Amino acid sequence: xxxxxxxxxxxxxxxxxxxxxxxxxxxxxxxxxxxxxxxxxxxxxxxxxxxxxxxxxxxxxxxxxxxxxxxxxxxxxxxxxxxxxxxxxxxxxxxxxxxxxxxxxxxxxxxxxxxxxxxxxxxxxx
Numbered sequence: 435x436x437x438x439x440x441x442x443x444x445x446x447x448x449x450x451x452x453x454x455x456x457x458x459x460x461x462x463x464x465x466x467x468x469x470x471x472x473x474x475x476x477x478x479x480x481x482x483x484x485x486x487x488x489x490x491x492x493x494x495x496x497x498x499x500x501x502x503x504x505x506x507x508x509x510x511x512x513x514x515x516x517x518x519x520x521x522x523x524x525x526x527x528x529x530x531x532x533x534x535x536x537x538x539x540x541x542x543x544x545x546x547x548x549x550x551x552x553x554x555x556x557x558x559x560x
Contacts, residue, residue, distance in 0.1 A: 435456070436549055441529060446559075453515055465537035467480075471553075480495070480529070481496060481539070485537075486507070492538060494543065503517065521556075524558075525558050528553040528556075530551055531550075533548065533549045534546070
């Protein structure tokens, strides 16, 4: 089970940090992605983080958020974070995390998650 938190209302240029907390074991073996959706549109891939491997982890971002968003994970807490900076009104959406076992960051955008959270709303408005 995945549970997102941290959404809310923020002014343009502001920051938010979303959390995706997982229950169950073997979380470190899962790639975790972040997606967002606005009403009337499909779910958009934002970025993902791979399972930690001996060579480290890999992180992927779509161009629209690169340099503004940062994904990290704390496997001791079974949690993945999405730090969002320099937020724009077009970042307004429901944000979802999703997990798929043994999936790299880039592949998450192609295959999608096996498991989804319930979503948290982010609204960027003045």
